[in-house]
Amino acid sequence: MTVAKDGPWLDGAAGRLIRPYTVSGGRTRPAVALDLLTLVISTGSMPQAPLGPEHGEVLGLCPAPTPVAEIAGRMGLPATVTKILLADLVQCGAVTVRPPSRFQDPTDQSLLEAVLDGLRRQL
Numbered sequence: 161m162t163v164a165k166d167g168p169w170l171d172g173a174a175g176r177l178i179r180p181y182t183v184s185g186g187r188t189r190p191a192v193a194l195d196l197l198t199l200v201i202s203t204g205s206m207p208q209a210p211l212g213p214e215h216g217e218v219l220g221l222c223p224a225p226t227p228v229a230e231i232a233g234r235m236g237l238p239a240t241v242t243k244i245l246l247a248d249l250v251q252c253g254a255v256t257v258r259p260p261s262r263f264q265d266p267t268d269q270s271l272l273e274a275v276l277d278g279l280r281r282q283l
Contacts, residue, residue: 190247
């Protein structure tokens with residue numbers, strides 16, 4: 161078995177070794193309301209409750225305010241599963257969440273212009 165560069169949960173030939181519902185403990189909804197633009201930051205306190213290795217991986221991804229969407233992308237997990245992990249960490253005080261400071265409305269013209277400028281720079 162060769163492990164893909166994306167992490168220990170992926171196999172180059174077989175794909176994902178751990179199914180997302182296993183990571184979330186079979187839960188389908190987070191206990192805390194989060195959207196993809198919500199910013200997450202680690203508080204520095206370690207959770208007292210026993211949590212899975214994915215929780216520790218998430219904590220390592222948010223030493224600075226990081227959007228939920230970016231955490232999900234880096235984890236290679238569906239957004240809903242990532243939100244469930246983050247909700248667990250919020251409840252035990254390991255992370256705090258806040259709405260994005262610069263763009264409150266995802267349909268805001270300045271946000272759309274910033275995205276367009278970024279895309280133009282990539283081309």
